[in-house]
Amino acid sequence: MRITQGTFSFLPDLTDDQIRAQINYALNQGWAISLEYTDDPHPRNTYWEMWGLPMFDVRDAAGVMYELYACRKMHPNEYIRVNAFDATRGFETVRLSFLVNRPKEEPEFRLVRSEGPGRSIRYSLQTVFPGERGLS
Amino acid sequence: MNTAVAAKQAPTRKRYDAGVLKYREMGYWQPDYQPQDTDVIALFRITPQDGVEPEEAAAAVAGESSTATWTVVWTDRLTACDKYRAKAYRVDPVPNTGPGTRTEQQYFAYIAYELDLFEEGSIANLTASIIGNVFGFKPLKALRLEDMRIPVAYVKTFQGPATGIVVERERLDKFGRPLLGATTKPKLGLSGRNYGRVVYEALRGGLDFVKDDENINSQPFMHWRDRFLFCMEAVNKASAATGEVKGHYLNVTAATMEDMYERAEFAKELGSVIIMIDLVIGYTAIQSMAKWARRNDMILHLHRAGHGTYTRQKNHGIAFRVIAKWMRLAGVDHIHAGTVVGKLEGDPNVIAGIYDTLREPVTRASLMHGVFFDQDWAGLRKVMPVASGGIHAGQMHQLLHYLGEDVVLQFGGGTIGHPHGIAQGAQANRVALEAIVQARNEGVDIWNEGPQILERAARWCSPLRAALDTWRDVTFNYTSTDTVDFVPTPTEAV
Numbered sequence: 107m108r109i110t111q112g113t114f115s116f117l118p119d120l121t122d123d124q125i126r127a128q129i130n131y132a133l134n135q136g137w138a139i140s141l142e143y144t145d146d147p148h149p150r151n152t153y154w155e156m157w158g159l160p161m162f163d164v165r166d167a168a169g170v171m172y173e174l175y176a177c178r179k180m181h182p183n184e185y186i187r188v189n190a191f192d193a194t195r196g197f198e199t200v201r202l203s204f205l206v207n208r209p210k211e212e213p214e215f216r217l218v219r220s221e222g223p224g225r226s227i228r229y230s231l232q233t234v235f236p237g238e239r240g241l242s
Numbered sequence: 243m244n245t246a247v248a249a250k251q252a253p254t255r256k257r258y259d260a261g262v263l264k265y266r267e268m269g270y271w272q273p274d275y276q277p278q279d280t281d282v283i284a285l286f287r288i289t290p291q292d293g294v295e296p297e298e299a300a301a302a303v304a305g306e307s308s309t310a311t312w313t314v315v316w317t318d319r320l321t322a323c324d325k326y327r328a329k330a331y332r333v334d335p336v337p338n339t340g341p342g343t344r345t346e347q348q349y350f351a352y353i354a355y356e357l358d359l360f361e362e363g364s365i366a367n368l369t370a371s372i373i374g375n376v377f378g379f380k381p382l383k384a385l386r387l388e389d390m391r392i393p394v395a396y397v398k399t400f401q402g403p404a405t406g407i408v409v410e411r412e413r414l415d416k417f418g419r420p421l422l423g424a425t426t427k428p429k430l431g432l433s434g435r436n437y438g439r440v441v442y443e444a445l446r447g448g449l450d451f452v453k454d455d456e457n458i459n460s461q462p463f464m465h466w467r468d469r470f471l472f473c474m475e476a477v478n479k480a481s482a483a484t485g486e487v488k489g490h491y492l493n494v495t496a497a498t499m500e501d502m503y504e505r506a507e508f509a510k511e512l513g514s515v516i517i518m519i520d521l522v523i524g525y526t527a528i529q530s531m532a533k534w535a536r537r538n539d540m541i542l543h544l545h546r547a548g549h550g551t552y553t554r555q556k557n558h559g560i561a562f563r564v565i566a567k568w569m570r571l572a573g574v575d576h577i578h579a580g581t582v583v584g585k586l587e588g589d590p591n592v593i594a595g596i597y598d599t600l601r602e603p604v605t606r607a608s609l610m611h612g613v614f615f616d617q618d619w620a621g622l623r624k625v626m627p628v629a630s631g632g633i634h635a636g637q638m639h640q641l642l643h644y645l646g647e648d649v650v651l652q653f654g655g656g657t658i659g660h661p662h663g664i665a666q667g668a669q670a671n672r673v674a675l676e677a678i679v680q681a682r683n684e685g686v687d688i689w690n691e692g693p694q695i696l697e698r699a700a701r702w703c704s705p706l707r708a709a710l711d712t713w714r715d716v717t718f719n720y721t722s723t724d725t726v727d728f729v730p731t732p733t734e735a736v
Contacts, residue, residue, distance in 0.1 A: 109485035113418035114680055116448060116672045118702070124680070131683035149415065149487045190418075196603040196624070199408045202418035202683075217482040225471050229478040229513055 107214050109147050112204040125206050129167040132190035132202055138162045139170050141177050143186045148233045183209045211236040262313050265301035275331040282355040283391040284372055285614050289348050289384040289557055300330035300351035306376040328355045337727050362399035365525040365572050384558040391615035398620050400571040404535035404542050406623025407648050414487045419679045421450045422671055425654035429455035434464045438472030444657055445480030445488045447668025454493035456520045456547035466505055474512040491518035491543040516541040522548045532573025543576040554723055566599045570625050579627035582644045583637050589722035600625040601648055609728035634713040635674040639692020642678050661712055666705035673703045
């Protein structure tokens, strides 16, 4: 399956030039860029691993791209996302977040239903990694 | 009593003689009054009856919305009545009304209310004064509440949005683009099972939210529990299929608070991230549900059902920007606030003023947008405006241009009416949105080049191709009835 998290997941995967253009936009807004990676894109997995600290003092897209290449080299088969953080009062949150790397084969999610009283159901999602398919 | 005020009033002896005085002689007209930082200020548009002077009409509004009755009462003298009287302090003729225009003479009346007139954190109490009796008052032909300035001291007594834009996005893990929604259609008559099918298809196809309509509660064709169960199956299945957080606004509107709490609890039990209420449940019920939503980590969507009965006509009623202000205080997270380009009323300047009211930490006065006062929100969270009604993928660049990023764009017909199916309709909308946001961020002039951006995306996305072909020329170009009174004055080029 193709996971559709992030701002641009319904577009074809962004080229490096397109990624650079988005980073330039974020830097021009005064936002700080950070890179995060994970092998588990469960929608409640909020805290992906940080690739270093947010680059508060990097004001040049080339610096970010350098880090992205290094991150991709270390984690070629994981998800990597670019986050742009806005420290302005009233936001103080991520303003843009998009995927810049995907594993060759993406995990899937199994929907687990626990039936309760009446017809109610408690749902949970479990990440199923490529090697685990067909085991249950 | 300060001397300037005393000069405007009848001498004390005469002031309290039994009988009838003009309102302005009773102290409700005080042109020298300097509003305090802690005053509530209301701006009314008044159309006096023939022969009623504007200052007297303004004083009457001040009187009837605060302490006055039609005749002098000696019991005023048992109170600090000068403090409790609302004070009309300014009256301006409304531009383009009166002799020589098509509209009879109207005035903007500014009225200040002492903070102690109001109970803390109560929209019901605030509105019982400001719009309580006065709208039926005979000396006025018509009356409209145009705007209010709520002092920070009063703002701080309200909870404000249960969740707010920032936390909503953090919970949903969706940043950098408007959210996408749709209202299930047909709005009435589907069984729970069929209804859930529409929800699943739209969410799996690419929308973030699907929504109950305002009049979907618990009817013979679909009782509420059935709807909730089938919708949450759809939501969770779509979440598994996409890896995204998805939601369906489960409308918990019902006849009693007990029923609403029961429905909200069931929505929570099933794991919904969002519930919905209608404006017609009333201000107190809205505040109760906002508190429930804060306690239960729930996003609270408000459908503004009924507002058109009093917001649309320019001479009488309440401007929607005031309702928006009250609802931010009351604590809703989403509110329908106009589309500009869709099928429902929405002048671009009026809509800009409403969106600023909902989303800015401090809303700045802008006569061009119908906003008369600076409004400091004192840390109250921001409300996500919802644009819904007659919009489609081909307008995506216009929607982003007018409404910005922090908005839910709801394409009901524009998703479900897609010729290839609901999921394809949803996909078309999501692709159109992401393509336009991407281009805007790259510095492209989306207002002028929007159609070409969408055409380029349609080359690789056939559902978008079909959407553009189906709705290409659909627009709703009617003149708005609710417009602003001030336009920028062109200045000479130097």
